[in-house]
Amino acid sequence: MTDNHLSAEDSSSLENLLAEIGSGREAVLPLLQAVQEKYGYLPETALRWLAANSGLPETALWEVATFYPQFRHCPAGKYEIHVCHGTACHVKGAPRISDAIRRYLKIPDGADTDPEKIFTLREVACLGCCTLAPAMQIGDLTFGHLTPASIGTALEDFLRYEVERTNPQIEPEVSDTDAEIRISMVSCCIARGCGEVRDAAEEFLRQTGVRAKLKEVGCVGLCYQTPMLEIISADKSSHLYLRVRPEDVGELLLRHFTPPGLLRHATATLAVKLDHLLGKAPAEEKSDRENAPGQLLIALEDCGRFAPCDLREYQSGGGFEALRKALDMTHAEIIGEIGTSGLRGRGGGGYPTAKKWRQVRENSGAEKYLIMNGDEGDPGAFMDRMLMESYPFRLIEGMSIAALAVGARRGILYIRAEYPLAVRRMREALRVAENARLLGDDILGSQFSFSLEIRQGMGSFVCGEETALISSLEGRRGFPRPRPPYPAESGFRNRPTLVNNVETFAVIPWIIRHGGEKFAAVGTGSSSGTKVFALAGRVRNGGLIEVPMGISVREIIERFGGGMEEGHALKAVQIGGPSGGCLPANLCDTPVDYEALAGTGAIMGSGGLVVLDERDCLVDLARYFMAFICQQSCGRCVPCRIGTGQMLEILEKLCAGTAREKELQELEKLAGYVKDASLCGLGQTAPNTVLTTLRYFREEYEAHLRGNCPAGRCGQLARYFITDNCIGCTRCAQICPVEAIAFTPYERHVIDQEKCVRCGLCAYACQAITLEQICRD
Amino acid sequence: MPGLIIDGKPVDVPTGATVLEAARKLGIDIPTLCFAPGFEAGAGCMVCAVRIDGKLRPSCATVAREGMVVESETADIMSARRQAAELILRHHAGDCEAPCQTVFPTGLHIPAMLRLVAAGKFDSALELVLRETPLLSLVAEVEDAPYERACRRAQHDGAVNIGGIVKHLSARENQQGTPSAPACREKINRKALLNSPGATGLAAAYFLLREGVSCAVCGKIQELPFPGDMAREIRRLEQMGLETTVGSAPEPDVIISPPESNPAQPDNVFICREEPNLFACLRAGRKLAGEVLRYLKIDAGTFSRRRSVHLGSISPEEMAVFLKNASAEARTEFSGKTAAAEISREAKRCLHCDCRAAADCRLREVAEKLGASFSRHGDRPFAFAVRDHNPRIIYEPGKCIACGLCEKLSEKNGVTAGLCLVGRGLGIKAGMPLDDWSRLAQLAQAEEYARVCPAGALALRD
Known part of the structure; x- marks a missing residue:
């Protein structure tokens, strides 16, 4: 394509897009997404063509194209590097990773692409791989536990992988045996090498001719134990192996399967190869899941057992029974059952689900809509992604029951653009469900008709707010609207609309199958049932956990997180992402309960739990969240648009040690104002981290006023220093990206503090380099 | 007809009316910036905030409901409105006055x-x-x-x-x-007596005379230590109506006196300090005239320095x-x-630093009314910039407060390539589709755009 006009080929493919997607206002976002998919960015010529041929005003295309952060306006490099700047990654040093990539690829300041146009660097809110922190994603490969020093290797590995890639995607044959090899395959496990383990297992089956079903299952929640291999032998006994390496796979499988005679030769070769490794493969283990009886699985029911998109399996475990049962109930009975369960919206606010459903039901109007809010954008939370990747049918069932109860015939799944696998699995599940007539007209022989479609977000956190989400669906920028009217009265297309979070829909089938009372029996009086948390940060075992409400935060850390990292003490827990707050260690006995948490100034939020220790600076954390909020503010209302910007300015000054007492007071005043006056939930909860850290860790703010960061995190308040242990090995000088250390062999090295950018690379390279506080006290 | 209560006063409004409309019906003045009649409510600037059920809500976008209890004039709401105006001013890159x-x-x-x-x-x-x-x-x-x-x-x-x-x-x-002499307002029946005025006193007299207050000098006009044709200036003041020949005016409403001569000060005596510097005298004189006018309850809206x-x-x-x-x-x-x-x-070397909309800027007016501080501390986040492609209208993006009214006007007039809000968050500003500013030149309805902009970002060239 040239700069000035569109080739005939391009315009005909755009014509096809237009014919396929449509050209109404609601088509704006999907059309632009399709254009970006095709070109990698939004070329001006394509936008002009769209404006001229779709009948859409240029203003409409442009306001949307400039609002959503994922839209690009200049060509990108061949590959996009997404560096996760989620909470867990931030805590573990994501900014240094970004800086290191910039330096390694020589990306100029202000640009995002290297001069050779191979890589484009993007900082994303959260990849949802918090247990791998700090992490980055290139294409479908995720790299975890990065250090500034490992960037070069990772990028070289990626390029080598791209060259060698032979596209080995062969669908495993369904065999007529009960034997199964289960490997969890959701985004974060894939990042930990489950893909390689799967390939190894596939190779084993191909070489040996062993008859077993190779099954990719949904999330098992035990992120720190993956890659995990579960072998179900022909006698249906289950054998679980944790932290499997690809080279172990053959041996493990040979323990449970005997290859047929024909291929003895191949097996023999394999066995010889395996001789070297014998004894190194992991031993069979009992799942921690069984070891931790406190974990009651409702949202994560059947965790790790089913192939996500296999309908037969889902049904074999009771899938769609709840829908069948609901079809025999009146809508009042369904809503009544949900009411009995005491279920509250799992998106963060905790609004009683039955109350919301009743409002939608009672609003007259032939046309009603149902929306699943899958725009999980909290840095530090990934339970919705996991639910969509692992249990697509359960979500369809939950939504269908809700639609039946409120009287909606059409539903939309709004899914975050950063979750391509979730979109793929949901799309596949919708196709399967439609074919099985579980969606569409006259479902299961009843009068009930319900259809679902998928829409994707475009990287805008505020679209997780229900009215902003609706604006986005209507083809506008994601501006929230003042409430009332609530979506239950007038939402999508000005019709009554039910918007619920993914996790809320995920527990609906369970409640209908087991009855509301059974759900209500779990948890506390006002907060019933269970809650899924993404546990990350300074704990030994991060991962997804489902716990009964009412359990204390400390118990979660001890029992599910395996305690703190060796040698470090709990300082605080950040709960609920940017809308949540920080619980100090002495309040960690607070039960997980909407009201109890609100009492501390934090909120339940969507369920991110990031554990912090003495190495973490809470002023820096507050600054991090405020920077996130500023980037994500839609810009509609002044308190959020400008107020948070001003708060960030003060927090940045604090982290740089240049703030004054007066500004700290100003920060507190602004926090109160932004909370009080913002239009939507994003702004109203934005100051929570600042307010809770000011409440519980004020002395840390005051230390920053004196130019001192007790945790040594705030780069500008600390410097690297070479101790007397230096033997002059020059490793630090070689690795320093800015030549702040002179190359002087056998002499004690010195860091030029003027040049030093505090990337910490030298400290990774040499033990003799330590971080030292600059203290003005 | 929902009935609601605002600041304790009941009011009925038609179904669908907003809280702002209801308040205006009661004569309660709520300032607005991003709201303009005939357009969808902006719900953005928050200077129209009221408190309903303990929450601050934009009154322009909140539909009145039966039984609603609204607070509008409390100190904390005023402070929230003022805070909103201050935040907006902080991001408003331009000078009202040069x-x-x-x-x-x-x-x-x-x-x-x-x-x-x-x-x-x-x-x-x-x-x-x-x-x-x-x-x-x-x-x-x-x-x-x-x-x-x-x-x-x-x-x-x-x-x-x-x-x-x-x-x-x-x-x-x-x-x-x-x-x-400058044009003076018609004389009203108010009289000021100036006791031996110097430059400050004469400057005050100048403004009082301009605003229609009669002035007379008692005692002697001081010798001024500044060069210039003093006699000519006294003649000018006389032309404006200053009486210099009377010894003392009968029953003046106010007396303007040097500090030392009046130890006991009744209400209507204003102290007039002569300064060593002419400009300081003029400044003090103007200020003094303002105080006198306020004391005499003379509406001189145009007089106070903005x-x-x-x-x-x-x-x-x-x-x-x-x-x-x-x-x-x-x-x-x-x-x-x-x-x-x-x-x-x-x-012609003048840079025209002043704002074209200074006299009729809603932002300035609202901020003044709310008592907002106009001073900016810290760095300015936006640069001063000018888009002057259009022969009639000038756009200064730094001044844009992202109210969205120009976008709504484009939509209302069916202008498919007109001004719209571009970007998000802190960076959201009025802009042109595809950043194609050349098309601003063809933008019709320039007057309408200028009229609708509340912050002088869009203003007529002359």
Whole structure:
């Protein structure tokens, strides 16, 4: 394509897009997404063509194209590097990773692409791989536990992988045996090498001719134990192996399967190869899941057992029974059952689900809509992604029951653009469900008709707010609207609309199958049932956990997180992402309960739990969240648009040690104002981290006023220093990206503090380099 | 017909009416910025916030409901509205008044004067100067014209020779023989007595006379230590109605006196301090006149000095923006014989730092009314910029407050490639689709856009 006009080929493919997607206002976002998919960015010529041929005003295309952060306006490099700047990654040093990539690829300041146009660097809110922190994603490969020093290797590995890639995607044959090899395959496990383990297992089956079903299952929640291999032998006994390496796979499988005679030769070769490794493969283990009886699985029911998109399996475990049962109930009975369960919206606010459903039901109007809010954008939370990747049918069932109860015939799944696998699995599940007539007209022989479609977000956190989400669906920028009217009265297309979070829909089938009372029996009086948390940060075992409400935060850390990292003490827990707050260690006995948490100034939020220790600076954390909020503010209302910007300015000054007492007071005043006056939930909860850290860790703010960061995190308040242990090995000088250390062999090295950018690379390279506080006290 | 209660007062409004409409029906004044009748509510600026159920809500976008209890005039709501205005002002990159005007002791609109001079309209320029400048003959004689130091062009290639131009106008007036007086309001039945006035007192008299208050001098007018044709200035004041011959006026409403002469001070005695510096005297005199007018309960809305946002120091890029519309010539010094054409040429060096919308800017008005602080601390997040592609309308993006009214106007008028909000978050601003600013030139309905903009970001060229 040239700069000035569109080739005939391009315009005909755009014509096809237009014919396929449509050209109404609601088509704006999907059309632009399709254009970006095709070109990698939004070329001006394509936008002009769209404006001229779709009948859409240029203003409409442009306001949307400039609002959503994922839209690009200049060509990108061949590959996009997404560096996760989620909470867990931030805590573990994501900014240094970004800086290191910039330096390694020589990306100029202000640009995002290297001069050779191979890589484009993007900082994303959260990849949802918090247990791998700090992490980055290139294409479908995720790299975890990065250090500034490992960037070069990772990028070289990626390029080598791209060259060698032979596209080995062969669908495993369904065999007529009960034997199964289960490997969890959701985004974060894939990042930990489950893909390689799967390939190894596939190779084993191909070489040996062993008859077993190779099954990719949904999330098992035990992120720190993956890659995990579960072998179900022909006698249906289950054998679980944790932290499997690809080279172990053959041996493990040979323990449970005997290859047929024909291929003895191949097996023999394999066995010889395996001789070297014998004894190194992991031993069979009992799942921690069984070891931790406190974990009651409702949202994560059947965790790790089913192939996500296999309908037969889902049904074999009771899938769609709840829908069948609901079809025999009146809508009042369904809503009544949900009411009995005491279920509250799992998106963060905790609004009683039955109350919301009743409002939608009672609003007259032939046309009603149902929306699943899958725009999980909290840095530090990934339970919705996991639910969509692992249990697509359960979500369809939950939504269908809700639609039946409120009287909606059409539903939309709004899914975050950063979750391509979730979109793929949901799309596949919708196709399967439609074919099985579980969606569409006259479902299961009843009068009930319900259809679902998928829409994707475009990287805008505020679209997780229900009215902003609706604006986005209507083809506008994601501006929230003042409430009332609530979506239950007038939402999508000005019709009554039910918007619920993914996790809320995920527990609906369970409640209908087991009855509301059974759900209500779990948890506390006002907060019933269970809650899924993404546990990350300074704990030994991060991962997804489902716990009964009412359990204390400390118990979660001890029992599910395996305690703190060796040698470090709990300082605080950040709960609920940017809308949540920080619980100090002495309040960690607070039960997980909407009201109890609100009492501390934090909120339940969507369920991110990031554990912090003495190495973490809470002023820096507050600054991090405020920077996130500023980037994500839609810009509609002044308190959020400008107020948070001003708060960030003060927090940045604090982290740089240049703030004054007066500004700290100003920060507190602004926090109160932004909370009080913002239009939507994003702004109203934005100051929570600042307010809770000011409440519980004020002395840390005051230390920053004196130019001192007790945790040594705030780069500008600390410097690297070479101790007397230096033997002059020059490793630090070689690795320093800015030549702040002179190359002087056998002499004690010195860091030029003027040049030093505090990337910490030298400290990774040499033990003799330590971080030292600059203290003005 | 939902009935609601605002600040304790019940009111019924038609179904669908907003809380703002209900309040206005009750005569409760709620300021607005991003709201304009006939357009969908903005719900953005939050200067119209009210409290409903404990929560601050934009009254422009909240539909009145039966039984709603609304608070509007409490101290905490006023403080929230003020906070909103202050946040907006902080991000408003422009000057309401040019620095020279702010520094000039009586707030003379110097850029307007320079525009008249540049256009060769010397008489109108003189009229403008006389309206705001007492003791012009003395002002013209002040060495080095201190207000020139504030001229933004001083940072670049020398200030505009404003002092020379004022001097020229004064000399011009001198040549006319009898001094001219500014237009004064019709006399009202209020009388001020000036006890031995000096420059401060005379300046106060000048403004009081202009506003229709009768003034008389008792005692002797002080000898002023400043050069200039004092006799001419007294004649001018007499022309405006100053009585200098009466010994003492019968029953004055106010007395303006030097500090030492009146130890016991009744309410109506105003102390008048003479300063060693002429400009300080003028400033004090104007301030004193304002106090007297307020005491006499005379509506002089146009009199009080308005508050102004200031750009502060500017970057070289911003300087380039300012220089674009000014003559590139270097500063000229004048002599008595300098031709009028040359003086006009010098006036063309003015950077026009003032805001075109300064007089009818809703943002300025609302912020003043709310008592917001106009001072900015810390760095300015946006640069001053000008988009002047259109022959009739000028767009200054730094001043945009993202109210979205221009976008709504585009939509209403079916302009598919008109102004719209571009971007998100802190960076959201009015812009053109595809960043194609050349099309701003063809933008019709320039007047409508200028009228709808509440912050002077869009303003008519002249």
